[in-house]
Amino acid sequence: MASKSKYAPVSSLGIKSTPTRGSSLTTDLWLEEKRELDGAEGLWRIHDDLYDLTGFVERHPGGSEWLELTKGTDITEAFEVHHLSTLPVEMLGKFRAGKAKIPRNSPFTFHENGFYRTLKREIIPLLGELPEQSVNNTNFMCDAMVAALLVLAILATVYWNFYLAILAGLVLGMLTIAAHNYVHMKDNFRMYYFQFSMLQIRDWRISHALSHHLLTNTIADLEITMVEPLLLYLPGAKTLKERAISVLVSPVLWLFFFHIPLIRRLTTAYKHDYKNIKLTDTTGLILPLLMYCLGGQSVFGAFLMWNVILMTGAFYMGFTGMNGAHHHPDIFHDGDTPRAKENYDWGLAQLDSIMEHKEVTGHHFLVLVNFGEHCLHHLFPTVDHGVLEHLYPAFERVLRRFDENLRFVTKWETLSGNFRQLVRTEPNPKAPELGKYDGRNDFIRGSGCLRRNSSGSGRASAS
Structure with missing residues (x-):
């Protein structure tokens, strides 16, 4: 989906721009247009899978707002970065609703032996020992x-x-x-x-x-x-x-x-x-x-x-x-x-x-x-x-x-x-x-x- 704005150059990362980028874009409009690009089908997308977290919104330990805002979007990066324990990953299975139909509009990966997940594994054990x-x-x-x-x-x-x-x-x-x-x-x-x-x-x-x-x-x-x-x-x-x-x-x-x-x-x-x-x-x-x-x-x-x-x-x-x-x-x-x-x-x-x-x-x-x-x-x-x-x-x-x-x-x-x-x-x-x-x-x-x-x-x- 091409942007109408001249201030939206072609991404060297291959990211598709929201249509109104550079035209007084508000946070809510950004979320609305992101839903059109992310292929989450009204649910929550993590990597190439879709999850229905509707019944979990009010029970989310971080507060319901995080899930309310992100419904219908790709939350891969947010899920990976905001959760510093293995429990959220273990819980995901019960909410899985199927596979996404289109590729992610993001070039970023979280491979198990990649830099970020390796660092995360080093950090997680330390969190309980911090002063x-x-x-x-x-x-x-x-x-x-x-x-x-x-x-x-x-x-x-x-x-x-x-x-x-x-x-x-x-x-x-x-x-x-x-x-x-x-x-x-x-x-x-x-x-x-x-x-x-x-x-x-x-x-x-x-x-x-x-x-x-x-x-x-x-x-x-x-x-x-x-x-x-x-x-x-x-x-x-x-x-x-x-x-x-x-x-x-x-x-x-x-x-x-x-x-x-x-x-x-x-x-x-x-x-x-x-x-x-x-x-x-x-x-x-x-x-x-x-x-x-x-x-x-x-x-x-x-x-x-x-x-x-x-x-x-x-x-x-x-x-x-x-x-x-x-x-x-x-x-x-x-x-x-x-x-x-x-x-x-x-x-x-x-x-x-x-x-x-x-x-x-x-x-x-x-x-x-x-x-x-x-x-x-x-x-x-x-x-x-x-x-x-x-x-x-x-x-x-x-x-x-x-x-x-x-x-x-x-x-x-x-x-x-x-x-x-x-x-x-x-x-x-x-x-x-x-x-x-x-x-x-x-x-x-x-x-x-x-x-x-x-x-x-x-x-x-x-x-």
Whole structure:
């Protein structure tokens, strides 16, 4: 099914694009069109089999929303990546409804002896041995940021102090990034911290968890699609004007990183029978309500100060996220030459589409508020950010076994790389070179693993 949009280049991975890609695509419309491409026949598709999970939706341990959203789609990647035990696989048999009639619209595989499943087998035994204190630390940090946000926001309103508002905004930006940790997990009360930003858990689970995380940097990645045509991340024909707009508009969009999804969701709700509006969305109004009730200002005054906080937080999250781990000319973007067009191990695809920030690796708080330990987070998104650092020894063993590598770069390198990617028109003719960066004493070129050094500083060292 060909897309009508000029911003939908032909996928070098062979992925069929949704028809309205690049034309104000909403999360719900993406799901509707994905159902047409996935061949799930109104059920749930995993690999080449169909399963009827209707009677299991309300009993799903992760919460019913995950299955409600994905009904009628191919959930192969989500099933493989979100379930870190053998029990779900053992249960599947009772729900099998038949074979799919068409090939998967995805090149990614999960072969038993491939990279990802091998890594998963190494990781699963460790999960029960991980220190609970790391998870407790994550929870404490997020709870503390909520308290700091509320106090600073109220004080900013009481004293009409924009410096305090900006500080509250920075806390909001960090809290939103940190709280996205919980959005990937089974339903829990801390995931609602994410909605202080006015972003929505349901929307984010579609665009981020079910699209970006699983189909990273492909034409099916909603986080790329939804910023088109203002930001054109995929390589291809771009006029000088389009490239200039991408560079100039990008920082402006960071300021409205929280407002734009809200406006899009509210203005398109009628097209989706208002199913993209939920009562729990009102948790985002707790902050402005407290600012009004306790701040001693008019409704307009509290609203103005709240928006200063929102825009500051949005800028922090937009800057951190868009200049994070995924956009750089040396990172694979659909249109570039992939390492494989068929039997492309999903885990290897993640290595190809991610770079790590060396400044934050190994520092719990910095990892939490900067999308740190990004590769491991993509590989195991339901694992708490605070314990990811304990998975590195197993990760390193599997990297060495498969002769693979991680790319550690500075924040500046990803910042400049982001803008260079926006103006890049020529697809890379070669697959990504994962050992490309070696400009520091504690890094090496080649296929050897990169790991923390013995000092525990979080910096990588050659093995």
